[in-house]
Amino acid sequence: MKKLVFLVTVLLIAVLAGSVVQAQDLELTLWIYDDGRLEVLTQLGEAFEAEYGVGVSVEVVDLTEIRNAMTLGAASGEGPDMIIIPHDNLGPIVENGAALPIDLGDAAANYLTSAIDGFSYNGGLYGVPLAVENIGFFRNVDLVPEAPATWDDVEAVGAALLDSGDVDSAIGLPDLTYNSYPIFTSFGGYIFGRDATGSFTIEDVGMNNEGMVAGLTWIEHLIEEGLISANVDWEASHVQFETGRSAFILTGPWAINRFETAGVPYAISAFPAAEEGGAPGYPFLGVQGLVVNANSEDAILAQTFAVDFLATEEHYQMIFDAEPRPSAWASIFESASDPNTAGFNAAGANAVPMPSIPAMGYVWDAWVNAGALVAQGELSPQEALDSAVAQVLAQVAG
Amino acid sequence: MNKVSLVIPTRVYLLHLAVFGVFLAGALWLITSLFAAGLVPLGSALSGIVVFLALIFLRRKFTPLRWLAIGIALALLFTLYPLLYTLFLSVTNMGSGHLMAKQQALARYESELYLPAEGETYRWAAYQAGEGAYALWLIGEDGTGRLAVPGAALQAVEGVGALDSDGFPESLAGYERLPLNRTVPLLSQLSAIDFGEAPDAIRIRSLREAAALQPRYRYDAAQDALIDLETGAVYRPVEGTFTSESGEELPIGFIDTIGIRHFQNFLGSEGFREPLISMMLWNISFAFCSVLFSFVVGLVVTLLFEDLPGKRVIRALLIIPWPIPVLISILIWRSMLNPDLGFVAPVLEAIFGASPEWFSNPLWTRVAVILVNVWLSYPYFYVITAGAIRSIPREIYDAAVVDGAGGWNKLYHITLPLLLRVMMPLLIASFTFNFNNFNVIYIFNFGNPPMPNTIVPMGYTDILISFVYRLAFISSNITNYGLAAAITVLLFLLVSVLVIVQLRFTRLFKEAV
Numbered sequence: 042m043k044k045l046v047f048l049v050t051v052l053l054i055a056v057l058a059g060s061v062v063q064a065q066d067l068e069l070t071l072w073i074y075d076d077g078r079l080e081v082l083t084q085l086g087e088a089f090e091a092e093y094g095v096g097v098s099v100e101v102v103d104l105t106e107i108r109n110a111m112t113l114g115a116a117s118g119e120g121p122d123m124i125i126i127p128h129d130n131l132g133p134i135v136e137n138g139a140a141l142p143i144d145l146g147d148a149a150a151n152y153l154t155s156a157i158d159g160f161s162y163n164g165g166l167y168g169v170p171l172a173v174e175n176i177g178f179f180r181n182v183d184l185v186p187e188a189p190a191t192w193d194d195v196e197a198v199g200a201a202l203l204d205s206g207d208v209d210s211a212i213g214l215p216d217l218t219y220n221s222y223p224i225f226t227s228f229g230g231y232i233f234g235r236d237a238t239g240s241f242t243i244e245d246v247g248m249n250n251e252g253m254v255a256g257l258t259w260i261e262h263l264i265e266e267g268l269i270s271a272n273v274d275w276e277a278s279h280v281q282f283e284t285g286r287s288a289f290i291l292t293g294p295w296a297i298n299r300f301e302t303a304g305v306p307y308a309i310s311a312f313p314a315a316e317e318g319g320a321p322g323y324p325f326l327g328v329q330g331l332v333v334n335a336n337s338e339d340a341i342l343a344q345t346f347a348v349d350f351l352a353t354e355e356h357y358q359m360i361f362d363a364e365p366r367p368s369a370w371a372s373i374f375e376s377a378s379d380p381n382t383a384g385f386n387a388a389g390a391n392a393v394p395m396p397s398i399p400a401m402g403y404v405w406d407a408w409v410n411a412g413a414l415v416a417q418g419e420l421s422p423q424e425a426l427d428s429a430v431a432q433v434l435a436q437v438a439g
Numbered sequence: 440m441n442k443v444s445l446v447i448p449t450r451v452y453l454l455h456l457a458v459f460g461v462f463l464a465g466a467l468w469l470i471t472s473l474f475a476a477g478l479v480p481l482g483s484a485l486s487g488i489v490v491f492l493a494l495i496f497l498r499r500k501f502t503p504l505r506w507l508a509i510g511i512a513l514a515l516l517f518t519l520y521p522l523l524y525t526l527f528l529s530v531t532n533m534g535s536g537h538l539m540a541k542q543q544a545l546a547r548y549e550s551e552l553y554l555p556a557e558g559e560t561y562r563w564a565a566y567q568a569g570e571g572a573y574a575l576w577l578i579g580e581d582g583t584g585r586l587a588v589p590g591a592a593l594q595a596v597e598g599v600g601a602l603d604s605d606g607f608p609e610s611l612a613g614y615e616r617l618p619l620n621r622t623v624p625l626l627s628q629l630s631a632i633d634f635g636e637a638p639d640a641i642r643i644r645s646l647r648e649a650a651a652l653q654p655r656y657r658y659d660a661a662q663d664a665l666i667d668l669e670t671g672a673v674y675r676p677v678e679g680t681f682t683s684e685s686g687e688e689l690p691i692g693f694i695d696t697i698g699i700r701h702f703q704n705f706l707g708s709e710g711f712r713e714p715l716i717s718m719m720l721w722n723i724s725f726a727f728c729s730v731l732f733s734f735v736v737g738l739v740v741t742l743l744f745e746d747l748p749g750k751r752v753i754r755a756l757l758i759i760p761w762p763i764p765v766l767i768s769i770l771i772w773r774s775m776l777n778p779d780l781g782f783v784a785p786v787l788e789a790i791f792g793a794s795p796e797w798f799s800n801p802l803w804t805r806v807a808v809i810l811v812n813v814w815l816s817y818p819y820f821y822v823i824t825a826g827a828i829r830s831i832p833r834e835i836y837d838a839a840v841v842d843g844a845g846g847w848n849k850l851y852h853i854t855l856p857l858l859l860r861v862m863m864p865l866l867i868a869s870f871t872f873n874f875n876n877f878n879v880i881y882i883f884n885f886g887n888p889p890m891p892n893t894i895v896p897m898g899y900t901d902i903l904i905s906f907v908y909r910l911a912f913i914s915s916n917i918t919n920y921g922l923a924a925a926i927t928v929l930l931f932l933l934v935s936v937l938v939i940v941q942l943r944f945t946r947l948f949k950e951a952v
Contacts, residue, residue: 067624094620112918113538133918136536138547138691144645209779270779272798277779336547341630345623345646399535406896406909410889417799419891428892435894 081363128159141333156369159328159394168330170369175389177309188310211268213278213290217412223312225256227322241396249426257422309384326392528924544693552652566614587634701925726873737820801899
């Protein structure tokens with residue numbers, strides 16, 4: 042028994058020592074949060090090793106885990122050498138000093154400006170953009186053959202369909218925040234404005250401006266008319282659309298699969314405008330990109346992978362072919378031809394990156410609550426949004 | 440040896456010593472690496488525990504204590520340490536931007552480099568003169584190439600071979616040109632070397648560029664200040680943030696104690712206090728109702744099916760909610776109660792002509808949450824009562840019947856008191872558990888519907904723990920561990936009081952029986 046204990050202890054120490062030794066092997070680690078690109082990135086890693094002599098190990102890791110490793114773990118120098126994240130997670134990583142500034146030089150011109158914008162923070166670039174993503178305006182083409190130009194048209198079409206009993210609700214809104222943002226923006230609403238350097242700033246909070254109030258008032262009006270369900274629910278809105286029981290839905294590329302499976306005839310188009318001839322509403326743009334861990338001992342190597350190796354049209358084409366998400370490489374983005382991608386691109390033509398400043402983290406909860414309070418009829422849109430702004434500012438102040 | 444039989448023989452003791460030595464070596468390695476990583480509190484806690492274990496295991500007179508020692512050590516590590524650490528965190532500013540110890544933050548700043556305005560940049564290629572002796576060929580902005588070795592001024596050298604298409608010599612007397620696939624693996628090493636002569640040393644900053652970089656910050660320990668060598672600005676730490684005279688702040692701060700500010704903010708603010716009281720009342724009633732109704736339903740089910748034929752099948756069916764993962768059960772309830780899709784709304788509308796708003800009406804959402812929680816926990820009480828009820832001797836019932844007791848009297852005077860005596864500790868445990876039952880609240884409706892006009896977002900079904908989560912963690916962008924720890928400390932005090940009161944109550948109860 043004693044011998045066994047001794048043996049086990051020795052074995053444990055050997056394993057520990059072994060793992061320490063192994064950790065010193067020169068290999069870059071790249072953490073990604075979805076497995077769609079795992080294969081192509083692994084291939085690119087092998088190509089990098091063949092050319093530069095350093096391997097890249099790609100691992101799929103939960104986004105929360107990535108975030109923790111890059112903020113909490115930053116202190117002890119833990120974490121991967123590189124990560125791929127949605128850009129709205131960038132703020133805290135930069136503020137905790139864990140993102141290496143990236144200098145793309147002249148190559149920056151190859152990218153969509155909005156994608157570069159997404160990974161810019163306080164005037165500096167902190168990531169290499171890979172792909173962009175935004176929501177679109179879906180309609181059931183059996184019920185609505187032509188895309189409406191204004192929200193009033195949407196209301197008219199929806200009311201007629203509701204009266205004839207063809208639908209249970211006119212528009213599906215998965216939430217009254219992210220997915221409804223184009224409604225707010227078409228009326229002139231926004232969350233944060235920008236400062237002189239082009240960074241979003243809490244000095245300019247648009248969250249309770251006239252446009253936001255007008256957008257929420259329109260939603261309130263449609264809820265009262267029964268055109269939008271008072272019970273805002275992500276799942277319910279999608280189910281209603283895919284079973285043909287609602288005519289429109291505002292949602293993103295992630296819903297395509299289920300709509301195809303359900304066999305609902307849909308089309309994606311640009312968002313309507315507030316009034317005839319007005320500017321159409323625009324959604325938030327999500328940008329995914331590669332960030333180099335500034336605390337990594339091999340940060341300069343990771344930078345070589347990101348800037349000197351990865352950033353070529355050929356590699357971006359490989360990534361796009363492996364998983365057809367709109368590329369951040371401008372020429373590949375523009376050449377996308379299938380109707381879905383074209384629809385999303387039309388809807389996102391003027392999309393603005395979601396602010397990645399830390400204060401944005403306080404916005405969501407307050408915004409969700411404002412929408413719910415209006416939907417419940419407890420507060421007017423103005424009161425609800427005023428209160429939401431107060432909540433955000435109170436939390437920013439600590 | 441014949442004095443105390445518990446003391447072990449010397450040979451075995453030596454073996455123990457050896458095993459413990461190995462353990463100690465492992466522990467020391469772990470502790471030093473913890474300290475090296477700046478995890479001082481955990482390191483000190485572990486050191487304390489190791490010293491304690493060493494005393495017990497190495498002093499022969501403590502030998503009888505050793506069976507207790509491991510339990511105590513684990514309790515110290517997993518119960519007392521987190522408690523003390525939380526207490527410590529609650530008086531710090533730990534959170535976004537303040538995640539490092541001061542030493543780590545300083546090290547971060549001191550390793551930062553910058554290129555002075557007049558500093559030159561070069562293209563470079565690497566050469567090797569032997570193991571670990573590297574040199575760079577630098578091509579400046581004016582196009583002249585020179586050799587840079589560590590510790591000597593840039594020089595033009597003899598023996599330069601033909602130049603390649605990029606302008607680098609293909610061969611160099613005494614040196615071997617490193618090709619790309621041998622340079623890149625050395626990048627991290629090369630970038631740490633100062634080439635050329637200080638103070639104009641040149642460092643590699645990317646595969647394409649080397650430059651005369653200078654350290655950006657210097658820490659002056661004497662005046663406890665960080666000096667920006669580029670601008671001359673002096674930053675002094677103010678509550679964990681490096682702040683200049685003019686109030687400018689550097690982004691990366693460190694963990695510092697800020698006293699009881701979190702507690703003051705939390706308890707002192709009018710806007711917090713008022714909704715907090717209503718939230719607290721709801722929290723207590725949620726836990727109380729959950730336990731009460733789960734117990735009652737479990738008991739009723741036990742009594743109903745006790746003597747029924749085929750009760751095995753029925754029992755199996757009744758236990759079904761138990762093995763289903765809580766997450767799934769709650770999500771199923773969510774969709775069943777959904778006013779647009781669920782089947783509950785049409786049924787209720789057909790019967791009563793109206794269906795409550797299960798997710799947006801404060802009262803009905805609270806009812807729904809309790810309903811779901813009872814569904815989740817009654818099988819537990821059913822199983823326990825079904826077992827416990829069997830331990831009540833039949834004779835007592837027989838005697839009661841002789842005395843003329845009916846069904847209700849038997850239940851009230853025999854079953855309930857005897858059952859409760861067994862069940863009371865479980866009921867208390869269940870109450871404490873439900874008091875912090877985050878899952879049901881958060882998965883069912885995220886603590887919503889929202890309360891109007893609160894200072895920070897807060898919902899009608901929020902209990903304290905879900906509110907803490909909202910406050911400190913819901914935003915993926917900002918984390919405020921200090922504040923969360925402070926509220927957790929308050930929560931801990933509160934639950935302790937509740938538990939003490941309950942224990943008192945049960946003691947009285949036991950004496951009465």
